[in-house]
Amino acid sequence: MPWGNLLCASSILLSGGCASQVLRMFKFMKMPIFSMDTFINIQRCYTVPSCLKVWHEHQSSLLERVGENPLVLGGDGRCDTPGHCAKYGTYTLMDLRDRRILDIQLVQSNEVKNSHHMELEGLKRGLSFLEEKGCSIKEVITDRHVSVKKYMREQHKDKEHYFDVWHVTKGVGKKLEAAAKKPGCAAVRPWIKSTTNHMYWVAASCKDDPDLKVDKWLSVINHVANKHEGHSSKFKQCEHGPLTEERLWLKEGSKPYKAFMEVVSSGYLVRDLPNLSPVYQTFALEVFHSVVNHFAPKNTHYFYAAMMARMFLAALHFNENGNREQATDQVGNSRWKMMYPKSKKGEEAVVKPVKQQVTFNYAEDLQRAVIERRKALPNYTSARKDADKQFHRTPLPLTKSFKPVVKKDLVTQQKSRFLMPK
Ligand SMILES: [Zn+2]
Known part of the structure; x- marks a missing residue:
């Protein structure tokens, strides 16, 4: 595999880009580029495992820094599609004092009774993961999800459970x-x-x-x-x-x-x-969810491993950029931008601070990890074998629970349904 293919394919994922659009752009420019199948292979064998590695290293160093200090956590779930048919639910736990994401759990709807149960399952997994790592959790702030309230009251009596006031x-x-x-x-x-x-x-x-x-x-x-x-x-x-x-x-x-x-x-x-939470609120989690929307837009379907990698990328991006200071101009004055928010129907202007430029140090770490992985596992066979080991506990695809159908029958049905009268 040419190094250029590896770096190009991983850059598409790292930037949160959509592979089919990027590949089409190359096609319009008449520049030779690899196929979608190659992108998927590189993603599965090299990019996704590297994203997981970099996130886990970052997470370990965050948890080490937290140590046994009492934590104030904000928790919130996000579904990949609005309504009742979401495939994935993610649950994020953030250290609200530090505004850094400590953990994200990805839950697929067939791992629980139905998609409504994904939020609670994500929270359960997140809290037990952090406790296993030795964290001392003092407060948890969430919305007023009924099953979350019951679970916190019954299973986590030692923690204060507060509700985010905005919700x-x-x-x-x-x-x-x-x-x-x-x-x-x-x-x-x-x-x-x-x-x-x-x-x-x-x-x-x-x-x-x-x-x-x-x-x-x-x-x-x-x-x-x-x-x-x-x-x-x-x-x-x-x-x-x-x-x-x-x-x-x-x-x-x-x-x-x-x-x-x-x-x-x-x-x-x-x-x-x-x-009602007296001090800390979970607004930063809403901000994080908009970062997730950039890396994993709700209108695009991702396979489990790719979804996980995109979630971790969003968390790395947020943890690096979530606490940016207000920018200043050449003479040192704070910079502001004027806005006409939709909520005020364009009738009222407000000002918001202009933040310093975003940085992408995490992307460099990831590129480095991809290169190291390629050196250690120089061909698809060895890299895939290693990647499959990491994903051996991946939930079965949703289609596994559907009644098997024969494609030929579907085609016949489709044709007869749309047969034009002569
Ligand atoms: Zn009064």
């Missing part, structure tokens, strides 16, 4: 929006934003006092009706100053007031309030 406010915001759509309830709408902001304040201002969190949260029901005192024993009165501006207060007992109260005081929500 909770998103749910409350949606429910209030639905309430505002009910006939005669439009008066709820002006209160949605301030109610979700109130939740952030509740989470951040109560330290770890569960009753205070509940009381402060429920005080908003009085506040929207222009009552700012006499809330409860733990939270007697609102902490805002005198209100000079006129607000669109809700009338106690009115239809919109009742609809608002129903959402805010729902038993399911109130039960979870004590577990």
